[in-house]
Amino acid sequence: MESENNNHEEEHSSTGLNHKKLLMWTFLGSDCMFFAALIATYLVNMGNNPAGTPSPEDVFSIPITTVSTFVLLMSSMSMVLSYAALSQNRIKAFRVWLLSTVILGATFVGFQIFEFYEFANHQVKVECSDLLDDSKRERLTDLEIKIGNEKCIEGVKKVSEKVPLTPQVNLFGSTFFTLTGFHGGHVTFGIIWLLSLLIYSFRGNVSPLNLDLAALYWHFVDVVWIVIFTVVYLFGVFPGY
């Protein structure tokens, strides 16, 4: 593996820098444009929804998304530890940290699938007494008030209605699923890339440079999620945004 590592690291461009790494950074710079376009599209459309359809404050669960954000941040840590181990030729540690990254990445995707499933089966639940109490009523969303007003008739204490959020329901759904689905696709591709490196490592074919390229991609997916978590989720639920 040592001679192969040296061969890879000698592949420099006219800038004196490794051309594969230069290409990866150029790709990451251009990929920012894709995500920026999707985030901007989400921001300008998330509030333009027909009455009776879910909005961000109806469906988002900030505690669950915070946990999935922790998971992705931890996967970035295990990724750099994997790179550090390979750079020091500690192959066993490299494999353990790389496998940890794959597992954490798959867990993040699992959270995303769970979230999509929950949104597609979203239930609106309203305590009818909340509609009569001003302090509780102001905490209800427009959708909850609408359903409460329609369904809370005399003698009914609690109403529940299925109001799914899918890409077809409203512009919030379309732009949200496109943005987070595009990000989830990136994570899935990253998992496949890391798994292939793990498998190749048993044939002695992985150089620190090859791992560095995959790591750059993986960390990029992480920084994009840092932006999505704040702009889409936290600001999305904040009433004044």
Next chain:
Amino acid sequence: MTAEEHNHPNASKYFKIAIILCALTALEFVVFYLEFLSYGIIPVLTVLSIGKFALVAMYYMHLKFDSKLFSVLFLTGLILASSVTIALMVLLDWF
């Protein structure tokens, strides 16, 4: 190992950065539920998010230690992307 790789942080530094990233995320979560901040949460959450972004880019992606050209390439994309976002939002009367 190249000369650049010698400058990279060690495992303990990577671990410390992970703890800071987790702490910042926990802080974001707490700030989000502080109702008295009202519109003040927007700049606070923005600063926390930029801090996390910068930590990952500088230390985990090694921009702090690698060639400045990598930083220029990435920042160019990032500035263009931010400009596109703001332009689209202005164009569609978001502000």
